[in-house]
Amino acid sequence: MLSQALLSQVLLNALTAASMYALMALGFNMIFGILRVINFAHGEFYMLGAFFIYYLFGLLGVNYFLSIILAGIVLGLAGFGTEKLLFHRLRHDEIRSMILALGLSIALQNLGVIVWGPEDLSVAAPTSGIFQLGQVIVPKERLLVVVCAVITICAFYLFLGNTKLGLALQAIAQDEEAAKLQGVNTKRIYAVGFGMGTALAAIAGGLMGPIYSLSPFMGLLPLMKAFIVVILGGLGSIPGAILGSLVLAVGESFATTFLGSSASDMVGFLLVIAILLSRPAGLLGEKEA
């Protein structure tokens, strides 16, 4: 049987994973909700975020929090530019946009290999040491990640609900035509939405970089997770993405213990298939282009 300490440990790991999933899923969801693009390059922005931290914080010694924020800003701008330069050409062509995202993913990943090589790199943790809560050992670095992620998510949530830009983003995600009629400048908003999405991915990557190792291929796993979470929680839903992340992370840590890792991944994907197929009306209820 699992001891209480082990159980808490598993849950703590799950919580760390959940914060990454949530950040990834929120960005992925934002891009899908606004642009109707399945961003297969989302994992690569995560990867770039981690490497950003590797240089700024790891090699140059810039403040950790500042590095994370800068990663978000710089890669957010990169996302903004990518949309302006590439994705906006394929507006409303969902399939070709997706192929474009695939191309972007392949290009960034392999440019990464050219620059950094295929081997794993690592960044020193911003903090070390542990908290001891009764029997439970909490490494400070994990706690830091969870706290930062929660702050980012809250900030994002407040931004969406309380700023003009945030409301415009939500309006477009809900009904593009209606938003246009209300005078929202959709052209600019698309790029902003994409940039916000990539910024969240970059922050996720920046936070996780010191915990896991860095490689140009590190983005694939978070992409898969974001994808599963988004389907679990419902495309376009923020609370759904957060809840989905928790469910997936906790479910996974137990499934891995009892079933092994391939089988637990498989359960995730089977769930995705089941959900996609069982609610075709709900998912297809939206207007098709």
Place this chain on the structure above:
Amino acid sequence: MTAKVAGSVVIGVLLIVWPLVFPEQFYINVAILILLSAVMAMALHLVMRVGYLSLAQAAFMGMGAYTSALLTTRWQMPFIVGFVSAGILTAVVGYLLGRILFRLKGVYFVLVTFALGEVVRLCFIAWDSLFGGANGITGIPKPSLLGYVFDTRLEFYYLALPLTVASLWFMCRVFLTHPGRAYEAINESENLAESTGIDTTRYKVQAFTISCFFTGIAGCLSGHYLSYVSPFAFTFWQSVDLIIMNVLGGPNVLAGPIIGAVLLVPLPELFRSAVEYQRALYGITLILIVCFLPDGIAGLAYRFRHKEGSRSDG
């Protein structure tokens, strides 16, 4: 018309004769890989021509490869049994899945095929008592027909060539006849097609089933050619490569996937040392083509021939 026939005959003769003139193993190997990829890319093309994109192609390739591998190694069946079973089993699975999956449209269909591809791949790894886990299955016999073993690469080439040509012929016929016109209608507007009595589900499932059949037999052949199958050959990226071939060559004409295969397959063989440069180039090419050359290279050729070139696509 006669020019077309003459052209086909010339190409046909060249395809048959060249390995005898340049019998280098390297080139024959590349040629075989091109043929197999071309069949798989054409199979994906079929699905793309009804307006859908499947990311599960690698899984169907794997199904074909494992089916035949298991039948010929574990149960000592002759090649032909493995080959036929690979095609039929994959097609049946494709048919059954198609009936369900085509409830979804657009990106949702892509997402579900993506998840499906992952499930199948993980199955190959996790169910190791049957599929041999990460090691896959080794010692797959060379193809043989009526006691004749296609032992060398050259012989394999002469096995793969007619099969590829047959696949090409079959798909040509599909596009040029009644079903092809339905595909075209569905691709352009599913609602309009359905509203005038075209059973869109039937045609979509039909295209998917045929696609799975050809992907399955190509997968089977590749297993027998390499004499092993490994789950790592059937990843998501394999499916993406087939998409790249179509997009590069031209997603709207059957020549597209063939052009794509001819251009893309030799690259990794020619530049073995610089995989990342080559993949990066793939990615960038894909971005450029999808943004600036929506009809691919075949479209470019078309535009070149019809000088006015004013076919604009929304």
Place this chain on the structure above:
Amino acid sequence: MGEQSIMSVQTLKKRFGGVVAVSDVSFEMRKGEILGLIGPNGAGKTTLLSLLTGFLRPGGGSVHFQGYDITGRKPHQIARRGLVRTFQMTTVYSNSTVEHNVLKGAHYRNDVGLWSALWGRNGTRGRKERIDREVAQVLNLFELKEWMHEDAGGLAYGHQKALGLAIALASKPSCLLLDEPAAGMNPEETRWIGDVIRKLNDRGISILLVEHDMKMVMSLCDRIVVLNYGAKIAEGSPAEIQTNDEVIKAYLGDEHVDS
């Protein structure tokens, strides 16, 4: 009465989430008539059309067409029974030539299996010739012959709308449901479309016409059904409808909201 019914709609219902889009709509359509379906924006006209033709699944009620229960059938099955709709938006195959557009409309009538098609048996020769002849007729009727080999996407707006009708006609309907055939057309084109609809009707095709152009509706229709907020509020001859209090209220109310 005594006139034969071609379509009978009984207490048809549809909700989207919590919103009732169509509530208990019943009406009869007579063989050979032009029945108008009008109502303010958002009254549920297009939804009703989609329910009748199988593009949406009704939440209750039934539709019988020529004696067959077609409730919840797939659109292509309903179309094959002879009940064919047109669309407000996607009306043509824009990358195909005008001729091929019409041929696609006739596609199902020349249906052959995969194997027969592959071996070159495109249906019997007689059937193919008949279809070619009909396609030519349809093109003539809609005055599209001279653009026959042009891509439909390049046609003028009015011609595209006409082509939409031509595609529908090519599938040999006994009843056509037209969703705002004159939307976005100038008065002259509207008159022309009206004439065409009349011609189709003269050939024995029953027509359900959804349209905002009141002049066209009043002049063409034998009877009119009026929807408001998803419910039928009136039914009768154009003269009756024009003086119906409920109808006037619905339209005036709508105008107040609009302005």
